[in-house]
Structures are given as structure tokens and as C-alpha cells.
Amino acid sequence: MTVTPSQPPRTEGTASVPPARPAQRSDDSAVPRPAVPAPWPQEACAPPCAPTSPPDGTRHSAQPSHPPARPAPHTRGTHHTAHTAHTAHTEHTEHTEHTNGTNGTNGTDATDATGKRPPELPAASRRFLARAALVTASLSVAGALLGLVRDQALARLFGAGSDTDAFLVAWTVPEFAATLLIEDGLAFALVPAFSVALARRARGGPGDPVRALVAGTLPRLALAFVAAGGLIMLAAPYLVRALAPGLPDPGLAVDCTRLTATSVLSFGLAGYCSAALRAHRRFLAPAAIYVAYNIGIVGGMFLLGGRWGVRSAAMGVAVGGCLMLAVQLPSLLKELRRRSPRELGERPARERPVGLALIATVLLFALCRQSQVLIERFLGSQLPSGAISHLNYAQKVAQMPMVLSLMLCTVTFPVVARALADGDTERARDRVERDLALAAWVVLLGAATVVACAPQIVELLFQRGEFTASDTEATAGVMRVYAVGLLGHTLVGVLVRSYFSAARPSWYPVGAMAVGVLATSWIGALTVGPWGVLGITAANAAGISATAVLLLAGMRTRSVPIRVRPVLRELSRPLGAALVAGAAGVFAAARFPQPLPGLAVGGATVTVVFVLAGWALGAQGIAPALRSVSPATRRHAHGRNR
Numbered sequence: 001m002t003v004t005p006s007q008p009p010r011t012e013g014t015a016s017v018p019p020a021r022p023a024q025r026s027d028d029s030a031v032p033r034p035a036v037p038a039p040w041p042q043e044a045c046a047p048p049c050a051p052t053s054p055p056d057g058t059r060h061s062a063q064p065s066h067p068p069a070r071p072a073p074h075t076r077g078t079h080h081t082a083h084t085a086h087t088a089h090t091e092h093t094e095h096t097e098h099t100n101g102t103n104g105t106n107g108t109d110a111t112d113a114t115g116k117r118p119p120e121l122p123a124a125s126r127r128f129l130a131r132a133a134l135v136t137a138s139l140s141v142a143g144a145l146l147g148l149v150r151d152q153a154l155a156r157l158f159g160a161g162s163d164t165d166a167f168l169v170a171w172t173v174p175e176f177a178a179t180l181l182i183e184d185g186l187a188f189a190l191v192p193a194f195s196v197a198l199a200r201r202a203r204g205g206p207g208d209p210v211r212a213l214v215a216g217t218l219p220r221l222a223l224a225f226v227a228a229g230g231l232i233m234l235a236a237p238y239l240v241r242a243l244a245p246g247l248p249d250p251g252l253a254v255d256c257t258r259l260t261a262t263s264v265l266s267f268g269l270a271g272y273c274s275a276a277l278r279a280h281r282r283f284l285a286p287a288a289i290y291v292a293y294n295i296g297i298v299g300g301m302f303l304l305g306g307r308w309g310v311r312s313a314a315m316g317v318a319v320g321g322c323l324m325l326a327v328q329l330p331s332l333l334k335e336l337r338r339r340s341p342r343e344l345g346e347r348p349a350r351e352r353p354v355g356l357a358l359i360a361t362v363l364l365f366a367l368c369r370q371s372q373v374l375i376e377r378f379l380g381s382q383l384p385s386g387a388i389s390h391l392n393y394a395q396k397v398a399q400m401p402m403v404l405s406l407m408l409c410t411v412t413f414p415v416v417a418r419a420l421a422d423g424d425t426e427r428a429r430d431r432v433e434r435d436l437a438l439a440a441w442v443v444l445l446g447a448a449t450v451v452a453c454a455p456q457i458v459e460l461l462f463q464r465g466e467f468t469a470s471d472t473e474a475t476a477g478v479m480r481v482y483a484v485g486l487l488g489h490t491l492v493g494v495l496v497r498s499y500f501s502a503a504r505p506s507w508y509p510v511g512a513m514a515v516g517v518l519a520t521s522w523i524g525a526l527t528v529g530p531w532g533v534l535g536i537t538a539a540n541a542a543g544i545s546a547t548a549v550l551l552l553a554g555m556r557t558r559s560v561p562i563r564v565r566p567v568l569r570e571l572s573r574p575l576g577a578a579l580v581a582g583a584a585g586v587f588a589a590a591r592f593p594q595p596l597p598g599l600a601v602g603g604a605t606v607t608v609v610f611v612l613a614g615w616a617l618g619a620q621g622i623a624p625a626l627r628s629v630s631p632a633t634r635r636h637a638h639g640r641n642r
Contacts, residue, residue: 401446
């Protein structure tokens with residue numbers, strides 16, 4: 001562990017900083033933290049740590065007034081291994097998430113609630129977050145593009161009729177499995193659990209808490225996945241009847257549902273691997289899972305579509321789920337072999353399993369959130385054929401800005417969980433506020449583009465083969481209404497991670513999501529008659545927005561205590577810019593009869609107007625938010641590049 005000697009007081013603006021305590025990190029903040037954080041992953045290690053500069057960016061004296069402190073002797077069971085000592089300082093820079101002295105809600109060098117200026121995010125940490133975000137973004141975009149290819153192939157081969165509706169009812173199973181087991185459910189419980197185990201491993205002790213956690217949780221969860229998948233196969237006829245009672249061919253939907261039920265096991269194991277790897281700061285393999293998944297589906301449709309019809313897409317889901325597991329398993333096995341109890345010379349640790357209450361709360365939240373899709377398809381099954389398909393295509397395209405906006409949270413969720421595991425609430429709060437600022441900017445720019453260019457986007461992507469011009473018009477209308485709720489979807493995705501990042505059960509998010517589901521149900525039932533599919537989409541937007549408001553209101557006392565009023569003030573600025581930019585984009589895109597030039601001009605207009613309007617409204621939160629995941633613009637005096 002790197003230690004620094006006691007130093008004379010230094011000044012930071014007008015505030016005097018007291019001398020550092022012995023054996024404390026030179027970059028330590030005002031918030032107390034455990035003496036030893038967990039080690040970095042191998043590829044994230046910087047070279048052997050040089051002395052770092054103080055948080056205010058000033059240089060250490062070339063001739064220190066005190067001799068350097070001698071490192072404490074190594075004692076088995078209380079200190080790190082040689083590799084851990086080598087990486088301890090770099091890990092500390094990663095879980096202390098601050099950016100260039102800003103607070104995330106404005107663009108100035110601000111102070112926190114205690115009047116102290118937050119320390120800078122070290123250059124090594126910014127570089128790591130930048131690389132992790134770039135890898136995640138690149139592979140997520142590739143997976144999303146392959147998802148569009150998948151939807152294009154589905155539209156081209158099977159159109160937007162009763163066969164496609166039958167498959168999309170069966171598609172409910174992998175959609176729920178992805179939400180519950182990969183994205184919003186199991187990860188909320190496992191990432192914090194692995195973060196705590198990694199922190200305990202770093203502090204030393206008998207055995208390996210990480211491997212003990214795997215041994216205590218994975219077998220039980222695998223049995224639960226097998227049981228759930230088998231139950232869905234047996235109950236497929238009743239499930240289809242409950243989900244879409246108005247389907248003209250329920251037998252086809254039953255066959256597809258039984259094939260897609262295999263995704264419960266494959267997605268569950270893939271989600272377990274993703275959570276464990278992200279907690280270890282490994283993002284490459286988890287980010288690639290949807291690339292592998294969509295390759296399986298597209299390959300299944302083209303290879304088997306002529307013989308099996310739309311059942312080939314369901315078979316592709318089964319194959320794609322296995323590929324999701326295959327791309328991650330080697331990386332996880334490599335991590336688990338790094339430190340075995342035999343290498344430590346101690347008995348294996350007995351890690352406390354993840355609590356049932358925690359798993360119940362995260363799964364119930366994810367179930368409530370995904371049930372909005374059930375409501376849409378239940379109401380859509382009562383409309384003419386193709387309504388469910390129009391909802392599906394519109395949702396897949398309109399969600400892309402939300403997916404892009406939540407990429408950062410995928411990288412920073414383990415950071416927030418680790419900060420809370422170390423008792424560092426201030427840094428967790430700062431990280432969440434930055435995530436909210438950046439996610440809002442990204443999703444609102446995307447929502448304005450969707451509103452402006454929806455007809456052009458749908459025509460370019462889908463209007464070919466069995467997908468007609470009338471399908472394009474209906475899908476574009478749904479996309480525009482769906483875009484209204486994108487900010488609510490994004491805020492829910494960011495905020496709910498904060499509620500579960502402390503590895504404790506919380507029933508408040510479940511209640512907030514239940515209120516949103518009830519609002520979706522009531523509004524949808526009232527509007528589906530007069531407005532049809534547009535009424536269903538408007539109900540979705542209203543319900544998720546209500547949940548976002550409730551989650552934001554409960555943050556101060558039930559989760560990471562963010563500063564709600566400054567956050568709302570900052571969010572209002574890009575929201576105003578998006579309204580102006582969307583209106584300008586609609587006008588510009590409509591000037592061109594062809595879809596490609598209309599999309600190009602409309603998208604460019606939205607971007608320019610959005611940036612200018614945001615600047616005019618005084619929105620400054622994007623700059624510090626971007627700096628939090630960008631390479632260092634300023635380096636510490638003694639910082640070293642990798």
C-alpha cells in the first residue's frame with residue numbers, strides 16, 4: 001500500500017487544509033474510507049505508482065520536508081499480495097469518481113455541501129473509464145445495429161401480419177429474461193454482491209470471498225433457471241392465451257414460446273457472468289453478448305426460414321442465448337482462477353449468499369417494468385392484425401437513444417456499488433449526478449431526432465418486401481409518441497441502479513414501478529378505443545414518467561442522497577433545447593420527399609439547434625459529465641501514463 005508522510009498544511013483557495021494523517025493516501029478526500037481498496041484488474045493497472053499530487057492539482061515539493069514513510073512489512077492474512085500492493089493505488093483512483101473539481105450539476109469549479117472542493121478524478125481513472133465506455137459503446141452499437149438487421153429480416157421475410165404477431169408474443173419470454181436476468185434484474189443484486197466480495201478479498205483474510213460467493217449462489221440460481229424454463233414450456237398454451245387472447249393462430253405462438261423458453265437458462269447464466277465480470281472491471285465480453293445473440297437469430301431465420309417459417313426466429317433465440325454464454329465463460333473462468341484458496345494457503349471462505357429479499361426486490365422491480373410490454377401486447381391484440389408488430393418495430397428503433405444514454409451507467413454502476421461498499425456516500429452521489437446529466441443530454445438529443453425524422457427512419461429501415469407504406473406511416477406515428485417517454489425510461493434506468501447499489505433490499509422502487517404500471521394500464525384501457533395503437537404508446541410514456549418522478553423524489557432518504565433541486569434545474573435545460581430542436585427538425589425533414597436527404601437534413605438541424613438552444617439556456621452540465629469519462633485534460637504533476 002502506498003503511504004505518504006505527514007505534510008505541512010497546504011491551502012486550497014481560501015480554505016486551509018490540515019496536515020495529512022500518517023499512513024493515509026496522498027489523494028484521500030474528506031470522506032473516510034477503508035485503508036485498502038480492492039485491486040484493479042490486470043489490464044487496468046498503471047505502472048508502479050509514483051507519488052501523486054494533492055487534490056488541488058499543485059505539485060509536491062521537489063525536496064520534501066519529511067523523509068518518505070517506509071512501507072509496512074508484509075504479513076500474510078492482513079495485507080495484499082505483491083500484485084495487490086502494486087495495484088492498490090490505481091484501484092483507489094477508479095472508485096473515487098470525481099472530475100476536475102466539478103460537481104456534476106454545473107460547469108464551474110464548485111464546492112460540495114460541506115464547502116470543500118471535491119478532488120479531481122485522477123488521470124488513470126479517467127483513461128480507464130474512457131476505454132471501458134468506448135468498448136461498451138462500440139459493442140452495444142454493434143449489437144443494436146445487428147438488432148435492426150434482425151428486425152429488418154423479420155419484416156422482410158414475414159411482414160407485419162399474424163405470423164409476426166405470433167412470434168412477437170413468444171418474444172415476450174426472451175424480453176422478460178433479458179430484463180430480469182441480464183439488464184435490470186439480477187445485475188442489481190449481483191454487481192454489489194461481487195463488489196463487496198472483492199473489497200473483502202482486498203482486505204485479506206482466509207480463502208477467497210469471490211469464489212465462495214460463486215459456489216454459494218450459482219448452483220441454486222441455475223436450478224431456479226431450469227425450473228422456470230421448464231414451467232414456461234409446460235404452460236405455454238395458457239401463457240399465450242393470457243398474453244394475447246385475440247390471436248388468430250395461437251398454436252404458432254405456442255410453438256415459438258416453447259422454443260424461446262430455453263432463453264431462461266441461457267440468459268440467466270449469461271447474466272450471472274456479465275454481473276461478475278463487470279464487478280471485476282471487465283467490460284469487453286459482457287458488451288459483446290448482444291452481438292452474439294443477434295447473430296444467432298439472424299442466422300436462424302435465413303437458414304431455416306424457408307422450411308420452418310417464423311419458428312426459425314424462435315430457434316434463433318435459443319441458439320443466440322447459448323452464444324451469449326459462450327462469449328463470456330472463458331473470461332469469467334480466468335478471473336476465478338486468479339486467486340484460489342490453495343494459493344493463499346488458507347481454508348476456503350464461507351461467503352454469505354445473496355439475500356432472498358434483495359433478489360426478490362430487484363426481480364419484482366424488473367418484472368413490473370417489463371410488464372408494460374405485456375400491457376401493450378394485450379391491448380394491441382384486440383386491434384387489427386399488425387398492431388403488435390407496429391409497436392415492436394417502433395419501440396426497438398425509438399429505444400436506441402435510451403440504450404446509448406445508459407451505456408455510461410453500465411460502466412459506472414460497479415463504481416457506485418464499490419464506493420458504497422467502502423462507505424463513500426459523497427463520491428457515489430457525485431457519480432450518480434454526473435450520470436443523470438450526461439444520460440439526459442444523450443437521450444433528449446436522440447428523442448428530438450426520432451420525433452423529427454421518424455417517417456424517414458422507418459422507410460429506410462423497414463419499407464421493403466412485406467412491409468408496406470401504410471406500415472411505415474403507422475410505425476412512424478408510434479415512434480413519435482414513444483419518444484415522449486424516453487427521458488422517463490432513461491431516468492428510471494439511472495436512478496434504480498442507485499437504489500440497489502448498496503446490496504440491500506429496497507421495496508420503494510418496486511412500489512414506484514407498480515404505480516407506473518397501474519397508470520399505463522388505466523390510461524391504455526381508456527385510450528385504446530379512440531386512439532388505437534397511439535393510445536397504448538401514450539399510456540406507456542405516462543406510466544414510466546410517473547415512475548421516474550417517484551424514484552427521483554425518494555432518492556434523498558432511501559438511496560444515494562443526490563441534490564434533487566439542482567438536478568431538476570439542470571435537466572430542464574436540455575429538455576427545453578429538445579423541444580425547440582424537435583420542432584425545427586420536423587420542419588426541415590418535411591422539405592424533402594426522399595427519405596435519405598430528409599433524414600440527413602432533419603438530423604443535422606436537430607443537432608445544431610439542440611446545441612445552440614442548450615447553450616442559450618445556460619446548460620453546462622454536459623461538460624463535466626463528459627470529462628468524467630474522457631481522457632485527462634489536465635494531468636497531475638506526478639501522474640504517469642500507462
